[in-house]
Amino acid sequence: MTDMICVGAIAGAYGVRGELRVKSYCAVPEDIETYSPLWSEDRSRQFALAILRPIKNGFAARIPQVATKEDADALRGTALYADRDQLPSLPDDEFYHADLIGLDVYDTGGVLLGRVKTVQNHGADDLLELQLVSNSATTFLPFTKAAVPTVDLAARRIIADPPEGILPDARD
Incomplete structure (x- = not known):
């Protein structure tokens, strides 16, 4: 079993002020914020994700390192991973x-x-x-x-x- 679980992805920029469009793969979509800090798949980048508001197909969110639309667009397609020990344990008949x-x-x-x-x-x-x-x-x-x-x-x-x-x- 892997020590990281993919909990969402960055879908690109939302607006022009560095906000991100984020898709959550969590059973309770808002929970993605509680697993912060999140990581890129290779653990080379760490993200302190803050949800601003729900939008169609996800959330508008902010990450401190992202200040412009171009910075946000550069992260498009980045999968967001949480450490397994941050996630809730599952009942016997449920699996990640x-x-x-x-x-x-x-x-x-x-x-x-x-x-x-x-x-x-x-x-x-x-x-x-x-x-x-x-x-x-x-x-x-x-x-x-x-x-x-x-x-x-x-x-x-x-x-x-x-x-x-x-x-x-x-x-x-």
Whole structure:
């Protein structure tokens, strides 16, 4: 497991006075401010984020090092990470996406299906994108209790019972 979790991203400038447009990936979006200081992925930059107000698709925020629109635009696309120990511990049936990426996925008979490549959410439930071992293709597995009955972070594996039609047919 990684010691940092991505909690948001800088989407660019908001206005001309150095304010930033920030997207939060937190369950409670406003919580991103409480995890300050935030870091760039390589830990080369630290950000003391202060939310000013909610805006469409995120927040207008300020970072002390950013004074101009150009400074803010230069940070566009910067992912914001919090130290894991700053984040709340999760119930047994909830997981940080970062902890699922890279886990091996086995079917209920013990056959390796693939590895979790990404975790996606397009408005409903989370989807695990699996890189399949059978043909190197990818497929999406619903991250529900029925399709994924077991997640064992200690063993770095997931037991899945994929719904019919999720996996390519062996005859193809």
